[in-house]
Amino acid sequence: MNISKLPKLTFWRAVLVLILAAGFYSTALRFTRGLGAATNLSDQFPWGLWIGFDVLCGVGLAAGGFTLAAIVYVFHIERFRPVLRPSILTAFLGYALVAVALLYDLGKPYNIWHPLVMWNPHSVMFEVAWCVMLYLTVLALEFSPAVFERLHLHTPLRVIKAATIPLVITGVILSTLHQSSLGSLFLIVPEKLHPYWYSPMLPLFFFISAVGVGLAMVIFESNLSSRAVGREIEMHLLEVLGRAMAVVLAVYGLLRFEDLWSRGALVHLREPSRETVLFVLEITLGLLIPLPMLLFRRIRQNRESLFGVAVLVITGFLLNRLNVSITGLEASSGVHYFPRWTEVAVTLSIVGVGFLLFSLAVRYLNVMEPAQGSRAPGAIQIRAVA
Amino acid sequence: MSKAILVDTTRCIGCGACATACKVVNHLPLGDPGAAHDLPTRPLGDDDLVAFAQSHGEVGGHLSADMLNVVQAHGSVFVRRFCMHCQQPTCASVCPVGALKKTAAGPVEYDAGKCMGCRYCMMACPFSIPRYEWKALFPKVKKCTMCAPRQAKGLQPACTLVCPVQAGIFGERDDLLKEAEKRLADEPTKYFHRVYGKQEVGGTSVLYLSAVPFDQLGLPSNLPSEPMPLLTYRVLSEIPTLVPLGGLLLGGIWWITNRREKVAKTEKKME
Numbered sequence: 001m002n003i004s005k006l007p008k009l010t011f012w013r014a015v016l017v018l019i020l021a022a023g024f025y026s027t028a029l030r031f032t033r034g035l036g037a038a039t040n041l042s043d044q045f046p047w048g049l050w051i052g053f054d055v056l057c058g059v060g061l062a063a064g065g066f067t068l069a070a071i072v073y074v075f076h077i078e079r080f081r082p083v084l085r086p087s088i089l090t091a092f093l094g095y096a097l098v099a100v101a102l103l104y105d106l107g108k109p110y111n112i113w114h115p116l117v118m119w120n121p122h123s124v125m126f127e128v129a130w131c132v133m134l135y136l137t138v139l140a141l142e143f144s145p146a147v148f149e150r151l152h153l154h155t156p157l158r159v160i161k162a163a164t165i166p167l168v169i170t171g172v173i174l175s176t177l178h179q180s181s182l183g184s185l186f187l188i189v190p191e192k193l194h195p196y197w198y199s200p201m202l203p204l205f206f207f208i209s210a211v212g213v214g215l216a217m218v219i220f221e222s223n224l225s226s227r228a229v230g231r232e233i234e235m236h237l238l239e240v241l242g243r244a245m246a247v248v249l250a251v252y253g254l255l256r257f258e259d260l261w262s263r264g265a266l267v268h269l270r271e272p273s274r275e276t277v278l279f280v281l282e283i284t285l286g287l288l289i290p291l292p293m294l295l296f297r298r299i300r301q302n303r304e305s306l307f308g309v310a311v312l313v314i315t316g317f318l319l320n321r322l323n324v325s326i327t328g329l330e331a332s333s334g335v336h337y338f339p340r341w342t343e344v345a346v347t348l349s350i351v352g353v354g355f356l357l358f359s360l361a362v363r364y365l366n367v368m369e370p371a372q373g374s375r376a377p378g379a380i381q382i383r384a385v386a
Numbered sequence: 387m388s389k390a391i392l393v394d395t396t397r398c399i400g401c402g403a404c405a406t407a408c409k410v411v412n413h414l415p416l417g418d419p420g421a422a423h424d425l426p427t428r429p430l431g432d433d434d435l436v437a438f439a440q441s442h443g444e445v446g447g448h449l450s451a452d453m454l455n456v457v458q459a460h461g462s463v464f465v466r467r468f469c470m471h472c473q474q475p476t477c478a479s480v481c482p483v484g485a486l487k488k489t490a491a492g493p494v495e496y497d498a499g500k501c502m503g504c505r506y507c508m509m510a511c512p513f514s515i516p517r518y519e520w521k522a523l524f525p526k527v528k529k530c531t532m533c534a535p536r537q538a539k540g541l542q543p544a545c546t547l548v549c550p551v552q553a554g555i556f557g558e559r560d561d562l563l564k565e566a567e568k569r570l571a572d573e574p575t576k577y578f579h580r581v582y583g584k585q586e587v588g589g590t591s592v593l594y595l596s597a598v599p600f601d602q603l604g605l606p607s608n609l610p611s612e613p614m615p616l617l618t619y620r621v622l623s624e625i626p627t628l629v630p631l632g633g634l635l636l637g638g639i640w641w642i643t644n645r646r647e648k649v650a651k652t653e654k655k656m657e
């Protein structure tokens with residue numbers, strides 16, 4: 001075999017291999033020795049990194065899919081079509097990987113199908129489980145045209161096309177429900193979650209911030225993927241998304257501060273606690289810096305700085321989800337939780353596999369659509385399904 | 387008709403018999419493994435259980451998968467902690483598969499066959515009661531069952547059975563509430579004037595009496611008197627109205643934008 005045929009060992013590939021090796025070891029540990037051996041979870045701290053990051057952050061970061069689907073199909077803002085398909089793909093991969101992460105985290109993963117037949121409609125978790133299952137199906141259908149095109153299957157393509165609008169509307173409703181419900185999960189712990197984060201408005205905050213981070217993710221991904229395929233980026237489109245993000249952040253900020261103020265939670269700012277540091281960091285990185293930046297057209301139109309703003313918003317979002325699900329609960333639990341390295345290895349591996357699958361899909365399927373105007377009208381007809 | 391347990395911490399002498407009895411009936415490892423030799427080999431009768439538990443009491447420790455009822459010392463006061471068997475249990479309301487259920491008889495029971503191990507019940511319980519078998523490959527949630535299997539046979543829970551001073555008594559919740567209030571009325575100077583569990587999170591089937599404020603015994607004092615499940619149910623119950631509304635709204639927007647586009651197209655053609 002010719003050595004030059006092997007993939008080149010670049011730095012990032014080496015990192016990926018290391019991560020996957022660590023992930024493989026951790027997987028073996030988790031499924032042969034149990035949660036106690038593979039995690040730092042305890043009776044005092046039953047949810048950790050896998051719920052806080054893999055599930056809460058994962059679902060949020062995949063919000064670009066439904067946000068853009070709504071923009072393109074429901075609001076008919078056609079010029080966003082070029083970034084639609086990569087967003088749907090990321091969302092699909094994101095949700096699929098959330099399901100994988102759940103298999104690690106559930107004590108009895110082989111019972112994951114139980115909510116299908118054992119119902120408890122009073123449980124937020126039950127609702128989230130159903131929404132995520134249904135939405136994963138919707139996303140698979142929404143992305144399926146890319147696969148059908150590749151395989152030249154015209155009949156299913158037509159069927160899917162006819163069903164696009166109901167499908168997209170279903171997807172948007174399901175997303176709204178479970179994005180907010182992830183916040184509702186924590187409504188039940190008013191005495192445990194720190195007042196910076198506990199609020200009766202948690203569902204609304206989770207929903208709005210998911211839309212915001214969805215937009216940020218579209219900007220982030222467009223940058224990465226255009227770099228990967230060496231294509232000019234649609235700056236005029238991203239600029240508009242930046243403007244939309246400013247509106248979302250402003251609404252979020254107003255509601256969040258009104259809520260903090262009316263609950264009297266801001267008095268805690270006088271305490272030099274860990275929570276205060278994390279809260280200030282979250283608000284500053286995710287809101288106070290990016291929002292004013294977005295008000296300048298020069299910043300919105302500049303590829304690098306818009307990318308920077310997106311990274312800030314994403315960071316703030318991640319901090320928020322981790323604060324709600326982990327750090328904000330530590331004080332009341334009486335213990336300190338920090339993930340075991342095997343937990344981190346699993347999380348990183350899942351992210352790594354996500355990147356891998358995304359780049360494979362970009363290579364073998366028609367994910368990146370050619371720039372507007374450079375294609376025959378017939379092609380538009382078919383692609384309009386994506 | 388709902389059973390309950392009343393724990394009067396002013397009577398408890400901290401002998402730890404209840405903790406040991408709990409371990410025996412739930413087949414959990416004893417603190418002193420050698421003690422198991424003293425257990426009679428014949429099927430355990432209630433008299434055997436009383437004798438064994440009272441001579442091998444275990445005090446201290448924290449709730450765990452191996453300890454579902456622990457006797458804790460807070461200064462000079464002893465208090466035993468175990469599942470409160472809430473009237474409207476938070477754990478049961480959050481469980482996605484309904485593995486936890488409040489039965490009419492009083493206990494909140496757990497069905498390990500249904501459980502998928504999401505541990506939301508552990509997160510949500512306002513008393514931080516449920517424990518997990520972290521070391522097991524197929525772990526179960528563990529908590530006091532109020533001896534539901536014994537109750538089914540007409541027996542009282544092991545912990546109240548073995549208590550030498552009736553610090554814990556078993557009975558109808560209504561009767562126990564009356565009894566507790568009678569004790570408060572009879573000896574108002576002896577007690578902190580409140581029955582813990584009468585109202586907490588909508589009421590519990592385990593009631594406490596104490597000479598000192600309850601937070602000094604490690605019992606959460608910041609709980610609302612309304613049942614916790616309402617917190618999420620209020621939001622969840624909006625969904626059936628929101629879904630069709632959302633569908634209509636989105637469909638409507640689509641219809642308008644779609645029409646606008648069509649009109650624009652025909653206008654273009656006309657030109």
Ligand code: SF4
Pocket residue numbers: 469470471472475476477478494510511512513514515516529
């Ligand atoms: S104390 Fe906790 S575990 Fe026990 S019934 Fe109440 S909510 Fe459930």
Ligand code: SF4
Pocket residue numbers: 480481482483484485486500501502503504505506507508527
């Ligand atoms: S861990 Fe089991 S019993 Fe507890 S909420 Fe999850 S499924 Fe229900």
Ligand code: SF4
Pocket residue numbers: 397398399400401402403404405457464466545548549550551552553554
């Ligand atoms: S409740 Fe009764 S059995 Fe338990 S420690 Fe107190 S006195 Fe002993």
